[in-house]
Amino acid sequence: MKKVLATLVALSLPAIVLADDNRGFYVQGDVGHSTLKTSDEGGKVSSKGFSPRLSAGYDFGDFRIAADYTHYKTRKDHEQDSSYTLDSKIKLQSVGVSAIYDFDLNSPVKPYVGARVGLNRFSYDDDDRREGYHATETFRKTKTGLGVMTGVGYNITQNVALDAGYRYNHWGNFDGMKVHTHEVSAGVRVKF
Numbered sequence: 646m647k648k649v650l651a652t653l654v655a656l657s658l659p660a661i662v663l664a665d666d667n668r669g670f671y672v673q674g675d676v677g678h679s680t681l682k683t684s685d686e687g688g689k690v691s692s693k694g695f696s697p698r699l700s701a702g703y704d705f706g707d708f709r710i711a712a713d714y715t716h717y718k719t720r721k722d723h724e725q726d727s728s729y730t731l732d733s734k735i736k737l738q739s740v741g742v743s744a745i746y747d748f749d750l751n752s753p754v755k756p757y758v759g760a761r762v763g764l765n766r767f768s769y770d771d772d773d774r775r776e777g778y779h780a781t782e783t784f785r786k787t788k789t790g791l792g793v794m795t796g797v798g799y800n801i802t803q804n805v806a807l808d809a810g811y812r813y814n815h816w817g818n819f820d821g822m823k824v825h826t827h828e829v830s831a832g833v834r835v836k837f
Contacts, residue, residue: 669836671709673700673808677830679717681737685822694718696828702743704836709745709759714738717826733771737826739763739814743794753800757810761792765816767824788817804836 679696682689695718702711717737724731741763747755769784796810809831816824 667704667706667803667836669704669804671702671704671711671834671836673702673711673832673834674698675700675808675830675832677715677812677828679826679828681717681720681735681824681826683735683822683824692718692720694720696826696830698830698832700743707747707749709743709747711743711745712741713743713761714740715828729773729775731771731773733769736766736768737816737824738766739790739816741792745794747798755798755800755806757794757796757798759794761794761812761814763790763792763814763816764788765790765814765824767816767819769819784820786819788819790814790816798834806834806836808832808834 675698677696677698678693680691680693682691684690696715698713698715700711700713702709715738717739720735722731722733741761743759743761745757745759747757749755764787766787767785769782771782773780773782792812792814794810794812796808798806798808800806810829812826812828812830814826814828816826818824
């Protein structure tokens, strides 16, 4: 993790030297829709849901660095028949650091690409009830994951921009379960 953060800082140094008067701290709020995909030896599962994100960072002109927090919709499953009841819940949260490059087209529209390193928290609970049997399982793990992003910003003013984008995050392998998300989002970025 330290090596990745050091690399992001080193990559930002040339941007600091070349930055223009459009530098400054910013905050960004996004509303998104994510598709969570998990796969293990039992098969693949996909679920969709709301995923709000809050970011804070520094804009160097054509290069940005940001820290973010994303909360993903909790996935709940319920199975029941005459002989058993099974309830399960998956909860995902992510805190990350992104390096983003904005392409200056000399217009209010700025496409961008970026990379993200995240600390991802995966929580799983299940409750299995059968006649004469009751078992619960709880699993919590935090892992480092990698992601990429692309999108477009539209500058309404010098300090306010609309943003629409796509993110892919590879969360890693959690106790034999591979986890990743695809996200589309829209938001507002305000520079100070």
